[in-house]
Amino acid sequence: MEKFIDNLPAMDLMRSEKMTFVQLIIPVESAHRAISYLGELGLLQFRDLNADKSPFQRTFVNQVKRCAEMSRKLRFFRDQISKAGLLSSVHPVLQPDVELEELEIQLAEHEHELIEMNSNSDRLQHSYNELLEFKIVLQKASGFLVSSNSRAVPEERELDENVYSNDDYGDSVSLLEQDIRPGPSDQSGLSFVSGIICKSKALRFERMLFRATRGNMLFNQASADEQIMDPLSTEMVEKTVFVVFFSGLQAKTKILKICEAFGANCYPVPEDITKQRQITREVSSRLAELEATLDAGIRHRNKALTSVGFHLAKWMNMVRREKAVYDTLNMLNFDVTKKCLVGEGWCPIFAKTKIQEALQRATFDSNSQVGIIFHVMDAIESPPTYFRTNRFTMLQDIKKPILLFTLVLLFHFFCGDVWGLGSWNLLVAGALILIARESKLSAQKLGSFMEMLFGGRYVLLLMSLFSIYCGLIYNEFFSVPFHIFGGSAYKCRDTACSEAYTIGLIKYRDPYPFGVDPSWRGSRSELPFLNSLKMKMSILLGVAQMNLGILLSYFNARFFSSSIDIRYQFVPQVIFLNSLFGYLSLLIVIKWCTGSQADLYHVMIYMFLSPTDDLDHFVAFGSNRSSMDALSKTFYFEEASYGGTVRFQGRAYGMLGTSEMDLDVEPDSARQHHEEFNFSEVFVHQMIHSIEFVLGAVSNTASYLRLWALSLAHSELSTVFYEKVLLLAWGYDNFVIRLIGLAVFAFATAFILLMMETLSAFLHALRLHWVEYQNKFYYGDGYKFKPFSFASITEDED
Template sequence: MKKKTKSYAHIDWSLKLKTKQKANTREIDLDVLSRDGKLTELTGRESMGDVRGGCCPPMDLFRSEPMQLVQLIIPMESAHFTVSYLGDLGLLQFKDLNSEKSPFQRTYAAQIKKCGEMARKLRFFKEQMLKAGFSPSTKSVAQNDIDVDDLEVKLGELEVELIEMNANGEKLQRSYNELVEYKLVLQKAGEFFASAQHSATAQQREMESRQMGGESIETPLLQDQEASTDLSKQVKLGFITGLVPREKSMAFERILFRATRGNVFLKQVPVEEPITDPVSGEKMEKNVFWVFYSGERAKNKILKICEAFGANRYPFAEDLGKQALMIIEVSGRISELKTTLDAGLLHRDNLLQTIGDQFEQWNLKVKKEKSIYHTLNMLSLDVTKKCLVAEGWSPVFATKQIQEALQRAAFDSNSQVGAIFQVLHTRESPPTYFRTNKFTSAFQEIVDAYGVAKYQEANPGVYTIVTFPFLFAVMFGDWGHGICLLLATLFFIVREKKLSSQKLGDITEMTFGGRYVILMMSLFSIYTGLVYNEFFSVPFELFGYSAYACRDLSCRDASTVGLIKVGDTYPFGVDPAWHGTRSELPFLNSLKMKMSILLGVAQMNLGIILNYFNATFFGISLNIWFQFIPQMIFLNSLFGYLSLLIIVKWCTGSQADLYHIMIYMFLSPTDELGENQLFPGQKTVQSCSLRVVSCVL
């Protein structure tokens, strides 16, 4: 039988409404943004309204809601309000009637593009708020409904203002960082030049004193020739000052030496604290340098090397008086820029705070508008171009609510003509929709993660409310830890109204969403903890005294050696005497393994029984005779029989080896059981089970 596929889409932008509508193969969530899904059509079966068959009761809580295909004829002037109210209702899944058209060929492509542009601006605002250390406010702001056109203009003005403020702030910050570097260069280089000038003056005075004192043994032989040298032939050295990153300083020095063949003098002084680089805006450690050179050719090489290494160059005057004036001037400009930067940052923070107060409201409005126009693009335009035709799936119980939403949309839009609602008859397979509440929704999501039930099939989510937390408790099993888990869950449940309106972190939000699952887990964990008699792994005699005691005083250090039964069996759970003994681990492992077998077989039987109810409900007798009956026979002839042996062994206290019984049931079915016989006629039961399984296979 061939399966046809058709594409559908849906909307729901309300954060409090998260209705689950599922297809035959997967769940289709009604999320904030619209998405396309696929529904599988099963031909040859009536799927409209109630699908009743056989003698089974309706089982409304255990099956998906009856669905119907409806058609809406909506006037153009009320189309926006209609889709908006239906989206808030969250009980209608629209079909895409324009699937053959591309997104750019649809009627409301321009409006979707406009919403996308507004969403981009909101993302830009959010990035700027996060950089500034702000987070969008989660408190609800009581305001009237915002007009989309006014919101578009306002967002555009805010974006232009914020971009201009960012550009001005970056320019001012760069100038400030350059002045800070310039001041460091003036200070470090000024100290060097002052020291060098002081040394030169001292040498000149020493030379003059020697000339006045006459010749001596220490007087240079060529002193007269040096003094007679023409001053016009002396070489004047130029210099360049600036800062270079400290990590590049060694390579910078080597390249300068090689490029000029050693005809430069380089001096570097490290800056004590990291400074902000004007170009990259990052904090880094730098060195102040000054290079002395001779000739324009050497100067050009040095300038190119400085650019390659990212060294920032700054002018410097040799005159000490000019240096002092420049330091005073630079310090004043730094103070002025600091004041201007602080005022600009304060104004920018105030603007971002204003945006943050209304960000969530704007963001929700833009997402809602985009979803509305996306849905309107799925509607078919009438030939008169005066109305839109929509088709979609809705639960049967939602008919009255949909009609009320249509009437309200027509009234609010001042439309002269109301929307027309009618039910269509089809053989398409509807989507699966389960009505859930805050308690059952998390369990339903767990089931849907493994697979979604087909339309009108029995819903395993109802049984999962008990089986899932109980199986967790079988593993967790400690009533001390269970109480801690219960207290943590009660905190979320007591404050759920407040927490549901707040924006939580990823882990906290996931925990809050599954608070009722954790509640059931904690309750069952307390129960199984009492069965295991473990409170933070410590046993307690809660239900009476232990049935075992020491034969004499020497048995206290020998664990189970010397223990004898002196009283009645412990009334509930594991006897506390087992804890801390040599056989505790083998005993508890055996107990939990056998318990897991019993629970697993019970759960598999439950699944097969649900399959029987589905077959009866849909009137498919083949599934009963060739699926349900063989599965029940095969499962219970082997694993059901094993479960029976476990229960009998517990009741009788037999020492029979269940592994030996199950293995030799297949290898040697005719052998005598001997000490492994648990009840009369066991050999006959095993032989009959093997024959039945052979017939089924």
């Protein structure tokens, strides 16, 4: 067995890469290029040697600020391009063709030009909006002024009565002089203010005017024909043109202040119709000129933005890379001569050659007279774990995603009997669509829900296929059995019996070849039979998976050369688990094969309460004595904890060097942590671990019974939807009722069974996989390997 295992190929997918701690001594003139080449390689994780310094106290803080300022300008260009509705070219993989200093000058010039164009455009647009409002006021207010001339004298008399009936205003409010306005108002003594206001404020505006003037005004309004842009807010709003007739200077002052408070724009409108027409023509001409000027400015601005957008992605990528380089350089320290930078970090052992080649290229390309020193060092801290797809890792622990099929295996026991071959075909189709469009969807920015589905597309496919397989085992298609593998093994004994699945059944041929016999469907024994079947299958599956987890712990202990963990942890755990629950699994299989009527509850309970009693008709299960012997050995092994653990076996103390240069040792020496042995601490730890495993073996096995409970509950739910909704509606000879029943059944299938129940079953399966299974072998107390890599830089770091 040992020879067979040793001859197995290297399992790169099973364990993380071996890591080594390295030190770099880089001349200043080649530091930038060296870090850039290492970023392209993406295989070295730097340590921050300046963790005690704030970001503003580091060496290259000015360069980082320059990159941040350039990022701000590039974001400004991107927002302007998006606002203009233009598309920027995507060239993220192209190498930059300009230096950082030259790019900084170009960005400053483009920003100054764009800001100036935006300022001119805003000023012209403001003038255009004001003239447009003036034109609308001229068109709408002219009608009010024409009709007011005929009512001038009665209105003046009414205003005079209102004015002099108020004692508070008798002294202060006086009529306008005759020479204030020419034309008809010379005779009436009335004045007016015309303007435009947002339609939503018109009612409150009128009330405020009425209260401020004590009713001594006439308010006329007319809505604009279309939405116009407000000159101040630059938003498209509905507006109303108003003309307020009043008498007195004090009333005019109040009205103008109210207009200013409500954001109303006032425009002078002459009473003479000829002057109105002349001003209207001048305004229209001015509007046409401004419109042409604005169009020319927009074309020029779009041309400049298009030119910037062609290089925008490349420039943003360059600035991100430069900022990342200087951030990494800030993690390095100067040596005592201030001529070299010293860096430390982790890298995989296989990457040492690639890193050295990249450093040699950097030395050659920068024309440096001094080479970069690269050597391996010893490290006390634990190395990172190099798993690209693993977020919770431990150094060289067995990689849990390699056994992901166990998760979907548990899932299909939850859900396979719910929809069987029916609704799960829909989920298979959905998963296949996501996989077929993988390249297209991966390049898009998806929403949170869609991104979650896309990330789990392969898991969805596997869960669907496994559930269809389990649907065949349970022989259910939307809770309906089918005879895909032939007829039932039972037939009616009496030709007069009307129900061949309730009474009078006899077995007349071999058992159903695959899955549950369809004759169980609808019988009085259906629920007890399926209860017993699913409960026993849950126990068998749980014990098998827990044994698999313990077996993986053996491979972990063997990999770390820990015979102590094998003898005093792996062996006792196997004996304990299988002497109790392995024995129970054996009884289940024997009962299935022999057709025994023995009560397994009685056997397991009295194995502990009365181990010496005669089992009588349970004699086929009389091997409990040997299991008790094994059980006693288990407690002996578990509690006789040996003072040592896997992580410290075979490690020795070594003489410390006189300097850091003397620490250049073999890569594996980084794993040799020197910690003082403490018997009481190790004993307590092992005792807690032993008690935890003994109690956990019982609770974990009981947790697997949720496979039976949820599977049965989901099956009943599916049956209710089929019989009480679909069949009940189909029993009516009414098209509308049938359509409603079909819609309710489809809704229940899609949203309750396919979505809610799928999520519930997945969470339960994940819990069994994470707790009951992985706690046997998986520790996950490491940290992820995060190398300095340009490929990992995202837009969020701008």
